[in-house]
Amino acid sequence: MRVNGKSALACNTQLGDALARAPGGEIVVEPMGNMPVLKDLIVDMDAVHWKKIQRVVPWLLPEGEPPEREYIVEPEAMIDITQSMACIQCGVCVSACLSMEVDPEFIGPAALAKAYRFVGDPRDAHTEDRLSDLAEDPHGIYDCTHCFACIEVCPKDVAPMNQIMRLRRHATGDYGIKDRNNGYGHEKAFVDIIERYGTLHESQLLPRSYGQGSLIRSQVEPRALKQLIESLPTAVAGLRSGKVSPKAALIHHKLPDQEQIRRIYHEIETGDGERLELNLYIVGEEGEGGAAEQDPSTGDGSEASTVPGEAGTERGGAEQ
Amino acid sequence: MKVAYWPGCVSRGFTPELHGSMALVGPRLDLEMVELNRANCCGAGVIAEHNQELVDTLNARTFALAQQTGASMMNICSTCQGAQSECQQRLDADDAYREHINTHLEPEGLRYEKGGDWSNKNLLWLLVEEIGLDKLRERVVRPLDGLRVAPFYGCYIVRPTGRLGYDRFPHRDKYLEHVIETVGGTAVEYAGSHKCCGFPVITMAKATSLRQAGRHLADAIDADADCLVTPCPLCHLNLDLQQPDAAKYVERDLNIPVLHLPQMLGLAFGLDPKELGMDKHVVKTRDVQRKVAELAAA
Numbered sequence: 237m238r239v240n241g242k243s244a245l246a247c248n249t250q251l252g253d254a255l256a257r258a259p260g261g262e263i264v265v266e267p268m269g270n271m272p273v274l275k276d277l278i279v280d281m282d283a284v285h286w287k288k289i290q291r292v293v294p295w296l297l298p299e300g301e302p303p304e305r306e307y308i309v310e311p312e313a314m315i316d317i318t319q320s321m322a323c324i325q326c327g328v329c330v331s332a333c334l335s336m337e338v339d340p341e342f343i344g345p346a347a348l349a350k351a352y353r354f355v356g357d358p359r360d361a362h363t364e365d366r367l368s369d370l371a372e373d374p375h376g377i378y379d380c381t382h383c384f385a386c387i388e389v390c391p392k393d394v395a396p397m398n399q400i401m402r403l404r405r406h407a408t409g410d411y412g413i414k415d416r417n418n419g420y421g422h423e424k425a426f427v428d429i430i431e432r433y434g435t436l437h438e439s440q441l442l443p444r445s446y447g448q449g450s451l452i453r454s455q456v457e458p459r460a461l462k463q464l465i466e467s468l469p470t471a472v473a474g475l476r477s478g479k480v481s482p483k484a485a486l487i488h489h490k491l492p493d494q495e496q497i498r499r500i501y502h503e504i505e506t507g508d509g510e511r512l513e514l515n516l517y518i519v520g521e522e523g524e525g526g527a528a529e530q531d532p533s534t535g536d537g538s539e540a541s542t543v544p545g546e547a548g549t550e551r552g553g554a555e556q
Numbered sequence: 557m558k559v560a561y562w563p564g565c566v567s568r569g570f571t572p573e574l575h576g577s578m579a580l581v582g583p584r585l586d587l588e589m590v591e592l593n594r595a596n597c598c599g600a601g602v603i604a605e606h607n608q609e610l611v612d613t614l615n616a617r618t619f620a621l622a623q624q625t626g627a628s629m630m631n632i633c634s635t636c637q638g639a640q641s642e643c644q645q646r647l648d649a650d651d652a653y654r655e656h657i658n659t660h661l662e663p664e665g666l667r668y669e670k671g672g673d674w675s676n677k678n679l680l681w682l683l684v685e686e687i688g689l690d691k692l693r694e695r696v697v698r699p700l701d702g703l704r705v706a707p708f709y710g711c712y713i714v715r716p717t718g719r720l721g722y723d724r725f726p727h728r729d730k731y732l733e734h735v736i737e738t739v740g741g742t743a744v745e746y747a748g749s750h751k752c753c754g755f756p757v758i759t760m761a762k763a764t765s766l767r768q769a770g771r772h773l774a775d776a777i778d779a780d781a782d783c784l785v786t787p788c789p790l791c792h793l794n795l796d797l798q799q800p801d802a803a804k805y806v807e808r809d810l811n812i813p814v815l816h817l818p819q820m821l822g823l824a825f826g827l828d829p830k831e832l833g834m835d836k837h838v839v840k841t842r843d844v845q846r847k848v849a850e851l852a853a854a
């Protein structure tokens with residue numbers, strides 16, 4: 237339900253805390269958001285939450301004959317999805333989701349976190365199909381407005397938004413899925429602009445996003461060109477108001493030591509292709525030697541799970 | 557008070573009136589602002605989506621440059637605040653990880669050190685926690701009496717509370733109201749104040765994006781606001797620059813001006829609206845300017 241306007245699980249909300257945060261000293265309880273109310277505080281979770289869970293094919297799709305006994309998987313290979321597996325399907329995040337508020341068709345935080353649970357599962361054989369399905373859907377991974385509302389309310393620290401960002405990272409970085417929603421183009425455009433200039437060159441962001449990251453493609457591909465033309469009135473309004481000068485729109489300064497940014501990109505992006513991630517959900521936030529908790533054998537934390545190729549890397553971790 | 561000042565990309569790009577108004581307002585708050593001209597983009601959530609190690613390194617670089625000035629850091633963008641706090645949380649949580657990230661900074665002679673009193677705060681936090689509302693009140697020469705201002709925070713500065721220091725400063729989600737009241741205005745309550753402007757998906761899900769912007773603007777209008785005020789230039793882009801388009805998505809007239817936080821302060825400090833760049837908005841700020849001019853005359 238919603239307690240004082242904030243989506244929460246009633247069973248783990250302390251009355252005292254709720255009272256302390258109650259405007260005017262009166263606790264306000266309301267039914268969950270983004271779902272039709274059946275009666276009083278009861279909402280139709282089947283019509284929204286469970287329907288969306290079904291949408292992402294929430295079961296394993298392995299290839300070939302099942303093994304005689306169980307599937308054997310290295311425990312490390314599953315660490316990456318433990319966070320999404322912690323979900324208890326309470327729907328609190330769905331209730332709070334700000335994209336769903338304006339687009340009821342958005343697949344939403346719980347279902348997309350569930351989708352990641354299977355995308356990140358080494359036993360699943362349809363990773364790419366799943367990703368391209370979610371990338372191409374106009375109400376899929378690129379419909380999430382990155383508002384943190386789901387992270388804020390989830391009682392199990394699943395951080396659904398982070399799972400969605402992980403889905404995007406796999407879709408663009410690992411599979412290069414050039415979706416029709418410009419998700420690939422937007423990420424590529426932004427990342428490339430910072431590599432080139434160090435700070436954001438906004439007037440290149442739009443055309444490059446529409447052109448799958450390329451300025452030229454944005455002006456020769458009919459679909460990209462159409463979107464660019466549709467965005468022109470906004471650009472013209474910006475120029476007319478004087479906030480954007482034509483010079484600023486065309487020329488963007490590079491940082492004085494831009495070669496340092498290039499070097500950092502080079503060091504991190506080229507290499508063995510492994511991405512280093514630190515998942516605070518897994519390693520905890522203990523500070524000194526926090527990561528060592530992962531592996532008691534390392535003792536002082538000097539070999540914490542943060543070196544590419546070990547437990548803190550892409551397969552083994554992710555951010556909280 | 558000396559601060560290492562990170563203006564962000566957008567304040568020097570599509571919202572130059574933010575950078576300009578901050579330059580005017582800073583000295584009036586006794587801020588000595590050492591601008592970080594060599595620092596880089598915070599990544600705005602997009603580089604984090606692409607590669608965590610890269611975004612953590614880029615922001616560690618900015619922090620290291622700030623630490624070289626011997627002062628704490630100030631930003632004027634909710635998105636910078638959130639994106640940088642996310643990286644700082646990871647860098648501070650794990651010594652080995654921080655050391656690894658620092659190896660990428662070594663060739664440039666830079667290094668990010670955890671701890672001490674060093675902090676990175678948005679102007680809004682700085683106003684309340686370091687400068688103090690009393691001092692702010694002292695500097696007001698033209699109280700914005702009768703001006704009804706709808707606060708708009710930006711997601712990155714209100715969520716997730718666990719990362720953004722709400723345990724130490726539990727009222728950070730009320731500061732904008734406090735500041736509005738301190739400079740003499742009336743803070744307007746409406747549904748959208750802590751919601752999302754929709755900017756992050758403007759190129760990917762335009763309807764989702766502009767329906768959000770449009771709805772919050774409409775709610776502010778219905779609550780009788782004269783204008784909105786925001787500490788986030790990205791919110792400003794969706795709420796002001798995109799407002800004519802947003803109106804189409806919510807199928808109603810909008811036309812409500814959106815001020816940057818330093819612009820509102822500047823008005824209360826008696827500065828000329830033109831100097832504060834208030835003519836550089838897409839939605840005209842004439843009515844706000846007229847109201848403020850009447851105040852000056854009174």
Ligand code: SF4
Nearest residue numbers: 333335380381383386
């Ligand atoms: S971050 Fe995305 S999924 Fe989570 S509440 Fe916001 S819009 Fe919904």
Ligand code: SF4
Nearest residue numbers: 323324326327329390
């Ligand atoms: S992700 Fe969290 S809030 Fe959402 S349904 Fe699962 S446990 Fe509940």
